[in-house]
Amino acid sequence: MQHKHLSRRRFLQITAATAGLATLAACAPAGTTAPASGGESAAQPAAEQITLTFGHHWEAAFRPRQEEFDRQYQERHPNVRIESTYNTWADHNQIVPTWAAAGTLPDIIYVHGRYAFPWNFEGILISVQSYVDNDEEFNVEGIWEEALRLYQFRGEQYEIPYDHGPLILGYNKDLFDEAGLDYPSPDWTMDDFLEAAIALTDPDKQQWGFSGDLPDFGNGGNGSMLYPWGARLMDDTETQILLDTDEAREALQFWVDLIHVHKASPSPAESQAFEQGPWISGRVAMDNTASWNTPTLASFAPFAWDVAPWPQGPGGRGTGSFGSGFGITRDSKHPDAGWEYLREYLSVDGMRFMWGETGRGSPARKEAYDAWLQSEAAPEHAQYFLEALDNYAITDRPYQTLAGGEILDVMNRQRDLLRNGETTVDAAIEAIITEGTPILEEAAKRLQGS
Structure with missing residues (x-):
């Protein structure tokens, strides 16, 4: 297919085919660590050992960044063990309905904005509105409204976006x-x-x-x-x-x-x-x-x-x-633990660590945007992306x-x-x-x- 601009799919095809992408290097910059708690989580009481499973679409070059975040998360939450399945972007969107039909959905999955509405209609993911309403320290209003609307179904928030770009x-x-x-x-x-x-x-x-x-x-x-x-x-x-x-x-x-x-x-x-x-x-x-x-x-x-x-x-x-997000699936046996993870992952500090500092893409939170603007992958006038989000970009x-x-x-x-x-x-x-x-x-x- 011919594309006038690089689609997300084309971007992932290129990066997956090329090893050693400097801008997507997995190692944190010197002196940088994953957020201790996203500025939001309190110390966890002793709890039963659980395993959280994930369905990601990261290509090989970006997976170590994810694994570093997860490693530090598990240090902060010693009762949690994380297991991830990595699909290609295209395969993921076909595999998720297969998982759903078999009743084997991971606890948390990547959701592209294009698939949020039909997957929510089919009941693949659950509403997180009650978590958003009752978690006073998770500032959902810090996320662009244009990004949030992609993941709203019948008046409730189902997924939380991690990036949204014009x-x-x-x-x-x-x-x-x-x-x-x-x-x-x-x-x-x-x-x-x-x-x-x-x-x-x-x-x-x-x-x-x-x-x-x-x-x-x-x-x-x-x-x-x-x-x-x-x-x-x-x-x-x-x-x-x-x-x-x-x-x-x-x-x-x-x-x-x-x-x-x-x-x-x-x-x-x-x-x-x-x-x-x-x-x-x-x-x-x-x-x-x-x-x-x-x-x-x-x-x-x-x-x-x-x-x-x-x-x-x-x-x-x-x-x-447009953009992408993450949500908790209907098959999750640990939805509360899933939310505890997402509230850190998709906090300001989490977005800075995962997507801002790496230059991966424009975070869905304005407060995290500075890390992306200062990353090596951002062009000189990257602030024009921010200006568009603030003033004239509309979710298509x-x-x-x-x-x-x-x-x-x-x-x-x-x-x-x-x-x-x-x-x-x-x-x-x-x-x-x-x-x-x-x-x-x-x-x-x-x-x-x-």
């Missing part, structure tokens, strides 16, 4: 310098972006201004594609597709024209020539870059790079955001429908046809609405009847 503008400083152009600035509009993309395109060098492949609908992508024009993918109830508007048509046409009219973005066929994609290969000047892509860029990009705010469009400034839909997978398949099939120049914007919108509306309606009926 997509903003990444750029190749070397290519801008060679062209004598100023770097993208916070006041850039989409017209400025288009002008620069055209100016930085050189077919003779196989060089393009923008990485070209239209974003995936959902998982952050549709926000960067639609929101600057004031367009939306679907309504808040996720039962109506909202692409049949002038704003949506103008937005989609802008990105299609970058590929097929201005030739300022590589076609899917041209992108296939680069194993890691034209962006990481240094052949494009700009990309919409997620915070979770920054470790890969820091380790693999053969060029100097940085980030800027996502440009404003005629409808204002806006972009998408769909994420509250049982039809998430089906509707994304419909939309991304049309996206691929647009990429290849095999359909028009009007025809793609009509097809998405015609095929997608019955899917959403059926999912709504199923939800209402449960």
